[in-house]
Amino acid sequence: MNAVSQARPPDPARPWRLEVAGLSKTFGPTRALSDVHLQVAHGELHGLVGQNGCGKSTLVKILTGGYSPDPGASVTVDGLRLDLPIRPLQQRAAGVSVVHQNLGLVDDLTVWENVRLGHYRAGRLSRRINRRAEQQAAERVLARLGRPLEAGQKVGSLPAQDRAVVAIARAVQDHPPGSGLIIFDESTRALGRSARARFFQTVRSLVEEGTSVLLISHQLEEIVEVTDRVTVLRDGAVIEAGLSTREVNEASLTRMMLGRHLVTHSRRESHVQDQPVASVRDLVVAAVTGLDLEVRRGEVLGMTGLIGSGFVEVAEALTGARTARAGTLSVQGRDLALDRRRGSTKEFVRAGVAFVPERRLEAGVAGELTVSDNLTLPRVSRRGGRLRIGAAWQAEETAAMIAKLDIRPPDPYAPIHTLSGGNQQKVLLAKWLADAPHLLVLHEPTQAVDVGARHDIIEAIRAAARDGCAVVIASIDPTDLAVLCDRVLVFRDGQVTRELSGDPETDAIVRAVFDDDTRSQRRGQVD
Structure with missing residues (x-):
């Protein structure tokens, strides 16, 4: 644990470009970061990886002044200890800049206006x-x-690789060559393969000058291929710090991110029945084209792959959370148009389709509302009266679901934002289980929850399948898939490349996702 491949900077005469020590952050009862340490050298491209909810975004917000850490932390840039919370002027003076996932560009402004935005003199x-x-x-x-774009053209008209250059230019304009730290926070997520290659050509040219880069990415392939070292976060703590990426591959990074200690369940008997509950025909969404699949009563179907392979988009399309280009979902004989020409979110709910999204606070629950309000919201229009909602049924339903999923504290009137992440996830799951859905789709259902909450969530999913619900789980966590699923579909580049059935094991799922052994062999990496 906490292995550090470099205890001191490569050049002992120069301090680390960025050094973070003893950094923790607590939100109410939740500890988002715990004693984080991070060291980035001069002229280094350093990767930072971890599951969603592991604390990466919180760390970035602390480094850019959005949050103040708990007492006892230190953040040093080029040997200068920064005040905490970091102030914008101090951040700029220290040469720290950030490029976010959406690149932060304004399409209606020109190239030069976007570059200079916030820097006008x-x-x-x-x-x-x-x-x-x-x-x-x-x-x-x-x-x-090395990219002299036409400064007067609108950014909205630029191809993806040029938009990325504009964002990089804005980030480095205050850095003399060879200085500064740029944080790329999932900045390559929306770039295609060719655009991503051009992006890293530009980034590497800056690194060769001496500028340092902290690259946060879910694309483990690019972390292995382009970074010099990598730090792994799990559950708010540093699991591995400063590992040389010549010593790792995507599969080994995945295991570090997830942790073997998460294996707390064994497979149990299957409850799959013959009759299909939901079927998809001719689905076209993102990179996926012409997909057909069927989920039977009591079946738990897993979908996985590398980020960008299409399995996440399929899960979202099945629930109406993402508009497909084509496709039809049939649930218990009721057809729903996935291209939304005739469908609506309300139709999906009425058809018995439920969705537990990955980002629970942004897309799953209303943080300021109570546990009871969140849990019963989908049924208010159906069970409430014209002039009043009706408190009796809400109280009864909430009490039953609090007991069933062991939601803590067992207070129906507690604002949901005051609950721990695991209990928020239980409320979100209970909101849909209370309606006994025909099809339940979950995206990373145990992400960023503690071991106890994970146990309760897994048991609740199993109970739903036992009662006849058809369940679909989209996840990069092979442990969850192994203990829950009857079948696992592995996606790559928009296609289902493998189907694992008959109690698929964790290692078999990992091998199926990373089945291109040439990526490991070309650099002599050992899993």
């Missing part, structure tokens, strides 16, 4: 902005990156 007397000088400043930084 007004005249001392007139207080007017010299537009020509600002455009020239943008052109200089673009030329430095």
Whole structure:
């Protein structure tokens, strides 16, 4: 645990470009980060990986002044200890910048306006902005990156690789060559393969000058291929710090992210029955084309693969959370158009389709509402009266689900944002289980929950299948898939490349996801 491949900077005469020590962050009863340490060298491309909910975003917000850490933390840049919380002017003076997932660009503004946004310099007397000088400043930084784009064109008209260059230019414009730290927070997620290659050409040119980069990514393949070292977070703590990426591959990183200690269940008897509950025909969504699949009564079907392989988009399309380009879902004989030409979210709910999304606070629950309000919300229009909701049925239903899933504290009137992540997830699951859905789709159902909550959630999913519900689980966690699923579909580049059945094991799932052995062999990596 906490292995560090470099105890001191490569050049002992120079301090680390970024050094984080003893950093923790607590939100109410939840500890998002625990004693995090991180060291990034001069001219290094350092990867940071972990499951969603492991604390990566919280760490970035602390490094950029969005959050204040708990007492006892230190953040040092080039040997200078920063005040906490970090102030924007201090962050800029230290040369720390961030490029977020959506790149932070304004499509209706020009290239130079996007680059200089937030950096305009007004005249001392007139207080007017010299537009020509600002455009020239943008052109200089673009030329430095070797990508002299037309500064006057609208960013909305640019291809993906050029949009990324604009975001990088804005991040480095205050950094003299060879200085500064750029944090890329899932910045490559929306880039295609060719655009991503151009992106890393630009990033590597900066690193070769001496600029440091902290790359946060779910794309483990790119972490292995482009970074020098990698740090792994799990459940808010550093599991491995500063590992040379020549010593790892995608499969070994996955195991570090998930942790073998999560294996707390064994397979139990299957409850699959012959009759199909839900079937999909000719689904076209994201990279997936012409997909057909069927889920039977009592079956738990898993879907997995690398991020971007299409399994997440399929799960979202099945529930109406994502608009497909084509496809039909049939649930108990009722057809729903997945391209939304005739469908609506309400129709999916009425048809008995339930969805537990990955991002529970953003897309699953209403944080300011109570446990009872969240849990009963889907049934208010059906069970409430015209003029009043009716408190009796809400109280009865809430009490039953609190007991069934062991939701803590067992207070129906507690605002859900005051609960731990695991109990929030239980409320979200209970919201749909109370309606006895025909088809239950879950995306990363045990993500960022403790061992006790994970046990309760797994048992609740098994109980739903035992009662005849058809369940679909989209997850990168092979342990969850192994203990829950009757079948597992493995996606790659929009296609189902493997189907595992008959009590699929964790290692078999990992091998099926990373079945291209040449990626490991070409660098002599050992799993």
